[in-house]
Amino acid sequence: MVDLYAQRGYGARKVGFGRKPGLVVVDFQAGFTDPAAPMGGAPMVDAACARTADLMRAAKAAGVPIVACVIGFDSPAAVPHWKVGPVHDLITGTPGTALDPRIAAAGPDVVLTKTAPSIFFGTPAGAILTREGVDTVIVTGCITSGCVRASIIDAFSLGLRVQVPEDCVGDHDRAAHDQNLTDVGRRYADVIDAEAAIAALETFARQNDRA
Amino acid sequence: MVDLYAQRGYGARKVGFGRKPGLVVVDFQAGFTDPAAPMGGAPMVDAACARTADLMRAAKAAGVPIVACVIGFDSPAAVPHWKVGPVHDLITGTPGTALDPRIAAAGPDVVLTKTAPSIFFGTPAGAILTREGVDTVIVTGCITSGCVRASIIDAFSLGLRVQVPEDCVGDHDRAAHDQNLTDVGRRYADVIDAEAAIAALETFARQNDRA
Amino acid sequence: MVDLYAQRGYGARKVGFGRKPGLVVVDFQAGFTDPAAPMGGAPMVDAACARTADLMRAAKAAGVPIVACVIGFDSPAAVPHWKVGPVHDLITGTPGTALDPRIAAAGPDVVLTKTAPSIFFGTPAGAILTREGVDTVIVTGCITSGCVRASIIDAFSLGLRVQVPEDCVGDHDRAAHDQNLTDVGRRYADVIDAEAAIAALETFARQNDRA
């Protein structure tokens, strides 16, 4: 089967890691990770959340900044035209907006609240990474075909190098997950795995120690 | 087959048209619409471009603002980490950055140049629509699984109602096109067709005449 | 004395009110309005806060959306390079981040937390106003020569019509207040007073009732 994208130059370049990585953790909140929540119960999301906690521990050991976020609204007046019913119930302070305990325990440096899909839209996430001198961002979270996809696009647009460990992002269904990783892997980001991300964090820590 | 997304509340709401529509036209430029260009030659893109020109004529007749864009870079220093090889050649003024003649002939009100996937990122597109009082945006262009997807997410995030006529957006391959429209149709936008969009523009024009 | 700005065309146009106004209320929080706080004690800020509460009541009566904000940081990692010492202490949840009781009592529709000077930077304020169809924004708050100035610039840049009631914005010192209102009044916004803003809100309400 001919890959029309490869034929037309998609995926022709690699991104790679730059000088300093940062980690973003998108929407691992009870609304998605609690099996009892209306949007909860996806095994891929649960596995990605657990694996992201491992990655966060490696980031902390390496002195790499971690910015997490949840979807939350100060009031219904702050909700854009979401077609997903249960998203409208994520009013700040309700149970669905609580960070997953595994993510909270791993200790993000900052936890932001957002109203839109991307962790960078309507938040200071980009400014926080800029202040830290980050040029490479590792994107984790849920849902791959929703807020993760949006966050990857924005990170790329902001001029950052983007790395996506596929076992640290999760979706309700495998087909949507796969298509979205293929889409972004051709254009904006390197699709790697948590093991490779952890190795890169360790390399960064060693170089930093020497400097 | 169970639709896990519908089960979890995705697509539970409809967006609809609001008070005033605007039209955005993403990347119908020679780099994608000229069959001889490295990224050109996709029949879906060609068809979407022709159908978008029809929609533009209806928008002009209805007094609805049209904002088009092309990817273009002032110099290589302005290019983010695109993995698509031929995108790096889209330096402003080179043939690949020319608006498709069908789109140019239909007369967009503004033509913007952008460096990132979304027509709204690093451009005044949002400000132009706000100044015009637009609350609903019809998104057309190419590529569905790239810059169109990104533009839809941003339009939604900006608080706009988003309508996507599926015959006015095109891709290299049908599977990516379909998955992306499914993704956004569950979350951010109504997926319609050009005929429905033209009907909505005519309704707007009639209401405007009465007001 | 020759006004070089007027001579060169500054202030040659008027902005006016458009179709639908919105109200933003910048940083009337204890950190600035409590006389005991390190940055508190400015009589102009106190007076502007009281007058803004009047304006908010008029906005609510007219069905006009009100978006308020406070400066606040989830953690020190979220603070940009502020040169103002006490700003660094405005960690979310500390007393200085509480909305002034007069503003809270007047019932803003949304209260946002921001890290930068402008109410629009790193927040969904723009998206909220867009969803409401707002094309004109009345800017109130403190400090005129700081976060108010920044919010006015952003509102203008976003394509909105900007109105600034000078008795609803306050500063530590009159000279900085005056120069900043002169600067923005020449370029971006109409400088009015609360009485004129209330009259415009009442006109809007009457037109809305008829429609």
Next chain:
Amino acid sequence: MVDLYAQRGYGARKVGFGRKPGLVVVDFQAGFTDPAAPMGGAPMVDAACARTADLMRAAKAAGVPIVACVIGFDSPAAVPHWKVGPVHDLITGTPGTALDPRIAAAGPDVVLTKTAPSIFFGTPAGAILTREGVDTVIVTGCITSGCVRASIIDAFSLGLRVQVPEDCVGDHDRAAHDQNLTDVGRRYADVIDAEAAIAALETFARQNDRA
């Protein structure tokens, strides 16, 4: 005379240079630097432009990226509610949008076109600096009390360290210039001079050579 700002903690911290500087050059275009243009003829602007060209040469020698911009509009539909009459005539391609020859000769890496006061609003300037790993930005240009002020606020908000050489920014009138530098020097930026900026660029170049 008591400085109420200093008393309340303004200016209590210094920003300093970080790891890597970048240079932005705001609106040194014929519309402001040509004495015959409606907004031209300010001696401070002329002097600031000449001194900025010196600074650009030092930046190039040091391998520091330079992003310049001009105000320009693709069509009248792209103009926000500017109150400055002659700004509405700055349609892209007209003489007023040409970069000043001294700035053009000094060779900026990228020249952007913007519609709003800040070089960062509706442009990829931030992304370009991020891709270059810049954490400190030197802001030059005109007019101090307009587009320079706006660019400083945005640079600060984006998480960058901001340095403003006062002899590289110019205004129509000294009082507005001074008040605006005082405002930003208390809050967002170090106000320095070109000599200090050039020394910092040379220090950066030496450190870079050793690394």
